[in-house]
Amino acid sequence: MDTTRIHRLLLVEDDPARYEFFKRHTAPEFRIVWARSGGTALAILKRDAPDDYAGILLDHDLGDQGRGDGFATGQVVARAVAQKIDNSVPVLVHSTNDKGATHMVSTLRGADFDVTRVAFYDLSVERYLAWLTGVFKETVD
Secondary structure (H helix, E strand, O other): OOOOOOEEEEEEOOOHHHHHHHHHHOOOOEEEEEEOOHHHHHHHHHHOOOOOOOEEEEOOOOOOOOOOOOOOOHHHHHHHHHHHOOOOOOEEEOOOOHHHHHHHHHHHHHOOOOEEEOOHHHOOHHHHHHHHHHHHHHHHO
């Protein structure tokens, strides 16, 4: 992998154990920007440029974490991603909420995003690394 450039990943996830999984298995060429709540994710999307991220990882059931930034589910975040982020950015929906994940995938695919859907309990290190390798190839092509 190209070590001269850091590629940013937006991780929308309220579970610290899941964050640790992604952090532990993400190559050093990537930097995770962690949004611990839907409200935080929306603020990040509003602030950052449409092409600031090499990839996005989305959960559905997000708590507000007491941060005072409002409550927003992953579906609300998916709609904001579809409106704000360049659709060449790959997305991994790792939510274990089947109904919520289905809606998120539908929203993003409707906006022509390349979406991979793997519930977190089925997300092996190998599957995550395969997705991440695809993200890396997208960023250097």
